[in-house]
Amino acid sequence: MSVEEVLFELKRKVQSKLPPDINVTGLEFEGPELVIYTDDPKKVADDGEIIRNLAKELRKRVVVRPDLKVLADPESAIIKIQEVVPKEAVLTNYHFDGETGEVQIEAEKPGLVIGRHGATLREITKLIGWTPKVVRTPPVRSSTIANIKDYLRSVQSERKNILRTVGRKIHRDIASKDQWVRITTLGGCREVGRSCMLLSTPESRIIIDCGINVGSDDSATPYLYVPEVYPLNQIDAVVLTHAHLDHAGLVPMLYKYGYEGPIYCTPPTRDLFVLLQLDYIEIAGREGNRLPYDSGMIREALKHTITLNYGDVTDIAPDTKLTMHNAGHILGSSIAHFHIGDGLYNVAFTGDYKFERTRLFDPAVCNFPRLETLVTEATYGGTNSIQPSRKEAEVNLIKVVKETINRGGKVVIPAFSVGRSQEVMVVLEEAIRKKVIDEVPVCLDGMIYEATAIHTTYPEYLNNDLRDLIFHKGINPFLAECFVQVESPKQRTEIVEGPPCVILATSGMLNGGPVIEYLKRLGPDEKNTLVIVGYQAEGTLGRRIQKGWKEVPLSVDGKTQTVKINLEVTTVDGFSGHSDRQQLMEYLRRIYPKPGRVLTNHGEEGNCLDLASSIYKRYRIPTMAPMNLETIRLI
């Protein structure tokens, strides 16, 4: 059947399931969703069961949209919304999307706009015609998210075409009689950086992650020119497990070389990848490096991004359904689970994951409806890669901060903007709130504040405790008074010359960023402390200082100058967003169902091999640590 025939058939079916007085005026695939247009959305809205039943029956994600002619004008619509929604919801913003007939309503308490089982939403639909979507008013405004929204609004008609094209491609006919599933490794195998895999069947080809190895010149990019992926217009979908550059850094480049399809990821991953990619090309440009893409390509990627929430089972190819599950690594990080064929095969890619409850996130999901192969990261896969527990790490951090403040010093913590910074922020906030340490300012320099704003926009991606703290106890640790955003060189000078404080600044490995400024000015004084909470790669300044260098060359006003490192240097392990060896092994013990095969990647060669061999020995699951450029047949 052609897509046209499928749609015709679906329309007949939908019409027959709806009450006879509801008129289906149109039906279209838009991305993975089936959109039903009707000139009487009120009637559909009347019965909340209709859509739920339709979706179940058709096994599709169903959305009902009003025909544009039945919509109220925005101004009177706003008035009507305000009449229906209780005051306590605190409505803060509206956006009317003329292309989709959707109105985005921003509220401090979105639950009150939704109402019980969506009753209030349906009431709104009935009154104004527009389909309401509710989002939470972010407690801190992220300029990144604002820009993303503005941009997407500006290209909404083009985007609608993209979604329609994607939708029709997803629902094309299955052509082949053959059944097989293969993984081709394109990067990130027996190494860290440039993560990239291809999942292929006779019907479809899906790229999982497309990262860059920023620390390497020779092997910076995945093997994208091999016939399995090139030309890129053969690819059906790109799926991103999370926003870090080693997983998502080269996605914009795909569009430069001919990719035209969608990117699937969670909403926070989308926002964080835009933030990190813009930062990446800005820094690279400033340093005069050759850029793999420009901001136009980032916009192109954004235009093609389709966001999925955890647990949404979504058709992304004629024979493939994708579901994202919490990976516990950073905000929005996901384990990507693929269900292929009609029960033919299931494979999950962990991306980076943390199998331990952290301050911010729940541990990675380890239950799947079905699972035949697991592809797991192995960053800490070596036998000896055991890290202290998060609890120990916190005790150690608090101890060193306390000591430094007590002696009148300042604490400098180099940190990646996304992930570790927020984790450390929450720990410090609690310690200050509970008066374990003195009430000192915690200064955030670099992109940390902006990344934090994105975190506050997605509380549903944080763990229960944190959500509970924010929503029920009214304590949003990110908004605590102790946090100070650093916005100018003058402010930096004030901090350096001021009273004891804690400074969180990028970059995480001291290879650039504002942290260098602090090191330069606070390094010579032995009262201060440098606390290293993240992995320091060989060759970075962070690693050198960790090794005990007492003098380091730093660029001051364009000239290289030797700076004395007299301050205390302490490493606090245990804040990693990766599962350590014990957690990886525990994950494999707990995972359900037990997969028939495990592949390891995203680790140095020894760690990938060690983890693979240990999993086989302990659990008798066949394992493999593939090299890059291999193809493994799963079935």
Added chain:
Amino acid sequence: MSVEEVLFELKRKVQSKLPPDINVTGLEFEGPELVIYTDDPKKVADDGEIIRNLAKELRKRVVVRPDLKVLADPESAIIKIQEVVPKEAVLTNYHFDGETGEVQIEAEKPGLVIGRHGATLREITKLIGWTPKVVRTPPVRSSTIANIKDYLRSVQSERKNILRTVGRKIHRDIASKDQWVRITTLGGCREVGRSCMLLSTPESRIIIDCGINVGSDDSATPYLYVPEVYPLNQIDAVVLTHAHLDHAGLVPMLYKYGYEGPIYCTPPTRDLFVLLQLDYIEIAGREGNRLPYDSGMIREALKHTITLNYGDVTDIAPDTKLTMHNAGHILGSSIAHFHIGDGLYNVAFTGDYKFERTRLFDPAVCNFPRLETLVTEATYGGTNSIQPSRKEAEVNLIKVVKETINRGGKVVIPAFSVGRSQEVMVVLEEAIRKKVIDEVPVCLDGMIYEATAIHTTYPEYLNNDLRDLIFHKGINPFLAECFVQVESPKQRTEIVEGPPCVILATSGMLNGGPVIEYLKRLGPDEKNTLVIVGYQAEGTLGRRIQKGWKEVPLSVDGKTQTVKINLEVTTVDGFSGHSDRQQLMEYLRRIYPKPGRVLTNHGEEGNCLDLASSIYKRYRIPTMAPMNLETIRLI
């Protein structure tokens, strides 16, 4: 450098190496050869060292051809050739190729036409301008070979263009800085039939074998539509290890689907594949089966075939040199050895091989200049797949033939036309010549006679003993008086009704062919014997009779009729063209240098796995029994 620049540079170099009075009028890549045109071939011919030194220095296969304007007319040229060549050479034919300036001289004793170190050949060149090529006058004329030669002459100008295109493609610039070598399995892994592998580097893609599984509908053809090979115009070369249909049967189809490049194989492989493919489509057509290609495609394949003799080191891609080595399996069968990059990697594909001296062939070559990976067949790879020695097999065969003749019966031996038939012929001829058995006729029915004619055309592809017998002792066993070619149904009747004899008839598994006629008429008489010398696949009539069926349904004049099987049925193992388990293991013990990795294929799943595991256990070489559709990174 572009190819034009390379040629310009080569011309400069060649001219500088030649004596100043020799004028290079042109220079061109034709297939893997560098062709130097000169208007004074006599002068080049004067000094036999010149070409040899040039070839060594340029590391290319160098051919010198005369400018067409300096050639003598064919008639006077023949007279001059006859003047120079000693009478004892017995010249039997000439062919003048106006496109290449070559004259093919057919002689019973080609060595006498060549002369010491090629002195006579050079003398001929000096006299007539034409470049002489000498071939041996075949003792039995093969119509297949005659047709092939006629066809190739008829398309010689088109073929010259093809060779030029291929030559320029081979010598194109190397574009990539990356270095890797991969094998992708497309068919024949953990199964027998449809052998097909892809060897790829960043520069080139080479298909090794492209067979058909004639016994299967679902899995008859290799996975050719995967992106690694499709579209087929990305492929640089097809290399055939030997002519059997499970290795070469789908090669013509490649041209139907867009392949435009060359096929490399030995000359006997070329002739046998044409014979077998024409037979295949004729039978399939007769039985009303859907044909994967027609005779036009076989001609297309032939037009693109470039023959290589054992030991010729030949550039077939910018970064790949191919050398064929004797595999001992059938006439012209080869182990294909690839040298990739400048010393980067070496990999050999055994195809089917016999590691035992047989009546016809030397054992497979097990010494290579370098070798990192070996891909070995595993037909008899299972622990218990041990066959009797060839000697025992011969004793058993002679015994049963003798007994049957003594009791006045006839012996029917079903056999494949290529390989086993000739092996059995030589055994029977010797037994008759040495009067071990009575002087009975040995009747050859089916394509056996034609295949035998091809064998006699290539004595240099037979083993030393047989060559010695033919050339020095004057005994060509294939020409012995005992052999009778069956050419008509009337003759068949005479044989059936005549005195005791041995009948060798196709097909080898009794699933068709003239052998059925003999079975029908000789089956009911218990004086006769059916001797099974080859493997009988499950589901074939041969297997049923082997199992002891006493009645079988046969088609007689279009109707199915039950035929009694009263004749003696004996299986004589040990005539296989495949190495048995012991020979496979012995090959791995003897191979030099010891490869760093071994892949097994071409065997039932258990046999591939068993052999892989045994090689690892015994020799500590890492092994793998890949599935179809996998990609293994070699370096």
